[in-house]
Amino acid sequence: MAARVDASGAALTLGRPPRRIVSLLPSTTETLCALGLADALVGVTTYCAEPRAAVRGKVRVGGTKDPDLDRIRGLAPDLVVANIEENVREHVERLRAWGIPVWVTYPRTVAEGLGMIRELGALTGAAARADELLAELEPLLARVGAECARRPPVPVFYPIWREPYMTIGADTYIHDVLAVCGGRNVFGDRAERYPSVTLEEVAARRPEVILLPDEPFRFRAAHVADFAAVGARRIELVDGKRFSWYGPRIAEALRMIPALLEAAGGS
Numbered sequence: 001m002a003a004r005v006d007a008s009g010a011a012l013t014l015g016r017p018p019r020r021i022v023s024l025l026p027s028t029t030e031t032l033c034a035l036g037l038a039d040a041l042v043g044v045t046t047y048c049a050e051p052r053a054a055v056r057g058k059v060r061v062g063g064t065k066d067p068d069l070d071r072i073r074g075l076a077p078d079l080v081v082a083n084i085e086e087n088v089r090e091h092v093e094r095l096r097a098w099g100i101p102v103w104v105t106y107p108r109t110v111a112e113g114l115g116m117i118r119e120l121g122a123l124t125g126a127a128a129r130a131d132e133l134l135a136e137l138e139p140l141l142a143r144v145g146a147e148c149a150r151r152p153p154v155p156v157f158y159p160i161w162r163e164p165y166m167t168i169g170a171d172t173y174i175h176d177v178l179a180v181c182g183g184r185n186v187f188g189d190r191a192e193r194y195p196s197v198t199l200e201e202v203a204a205r206r207p208e209v210i211l212l213p214d215e216p217f218r219f220r221a222a223h224v225a226d227f228a229a230v231g232a233r234r235i236e237l238v239d240g241k242r243f244s245w246y247g248p249r250i251a252e253a254l255r256m257i258p259a260l261l262e263a264a265g266g267s
Helices: 026-034 070-074 089-097 110-124 128-147 175-182 200-207 221-229 249-266
Strands: 022-025 041-044 080-085 102-105 153-157 184-185 209-213 234-238
Touching: 022 026, 022 249, 026 041, 026 110, 080 110, 080 175, 089 102, 102 110, 102 200, 102 221, 110 128, 110 175, 110 249, 128 175, 128 249, 153 200, 153 249, 175 184, 175 249, 200 221, 221 234
Parallel strands: 022 041, 022 080, 080 102, 153 184, 153 209, 209 234
Antiparallel strands: none
């Protein structure tokens, strides 16, 4: 198998498709299962909960930021899949120093999320299944992007944390999901990837829609009152996976978010 270069700039050559895989990111775990590799998964993080039937009984190797590296080593994986943003570089380097192959991902747009499916398919010997997924996803992305581009974007505030409030900048996957699906991130001009903001700053940006996800901070109905003075037309509690998980979850995002924004922005 020819050498491939991952998002960290490291080249990886596998002599054969991996048979023992550890996934260090929940969305990657879901993607690998969608590629038909559930049986090859020998280790997942504490937070890997989907698909439930596939991950039940898998060895848990800890969190994304604090995995048990010795446990991973003990599983004798022939591939570990990690992510630049969600995992720790020093952990990746330690695994590589032990001779464990690591592939690092870093999609920051919906299109790059589709590219990740293709990359993982090619890397794991599941290229045919990746092509099947992409045969649905690529035309869907093109159609939704074209449809949403024909109408004015809906100004959206999307917080990811509370106390302090944090949101998303332009160099994030969530920002691109909103843009593709007909939204305009009201803090898309901020230089930081995850800027801290005040409610006064939010009000000054005049979002029409506020989307309160259930991850990484779990916004609940009780938090809706925080935004009473912002003046948005609608405040929605939403499933954060639709906005932040790459892989097959993209289909759900593209089918549901445009309608949500159109309804919320026009109410």
